[in-house]
């Protein structure tokens with residue numbers, strides 16, 4: 109399995125792209141940076157996009173992506189997400205006001221994108237991978253994802269405050285190579301993390317006690333301007349499994 113980190117930042121600034129992962133060149137998880145990180149040719153190679161939740165930093169490249177692949181792709185790209193997330197995309201984004209409705213363009217029978225509802229806990233076997241959504245604890249309905257092939261697996265928790273299910277899944281996953289989870293605000297902003305259902309480094313440290321395997325943990329979703337304060341706080345968790353997830357990192361298992 110080839111995993112490429114297109115973006116892993118909780119805010120956008122020069123050098124910091126929003127959340128997106130690409131697996132084997134064909135499966136995207138979240139769409140915060142498809143068009144910033146990938147050539148048009150690479151974008152046209154994507155067949156499936158699983159979205160974790162409706163927040164803008166996880167979907168904002170979708171409109172420009174649809175325009176880029178128009179005429180470069182003969183089968184619709186499947187956009188898979190919870191029903192609530194798809195409803196938000198229809199209502200607020202591809203609504204013929206902010207952007208054309210590419211689920212009926214050029215024709216309803218052969219559109220650029222096709223929406224597909226996912227169910228938490230169900231495993232989707234697609235493009236040679238197994239993808240399982242796992243419910244997490246965020247302001248809007250949100251899922252993390254377990255992605256597996258026959259040799260390796262990784263988990264992406266997406267945005268979440270304190271949660272259990274994703275750790276239960278991690279603890280029983282064979283061949284787990286990487287566990288990606290978040291830290292969004294410095295310890296001093298615990299109130300903000302609580303209000304927006306995110307983690308501080310301190311909260312992250314408590315969460316990681318639930319993770320049993322000795323597996324690499326990749327931290328993502330820091331706010332760019334808070335990195336200088338947060339990096340020492342993350343180091344202070346003192347868990348040797350912790351690494352910072354790097355933009356443009358590539359994993360091959």
Ligand SMILES: [Zn+2]
Pocket residue numbers: 161163246267
């Ligand atoms: Zn969010």
Ligand SMILES: [Zn+2]
Pocket residue numbers: 118127163165166267329
């Ligand atoms: Zn986010």
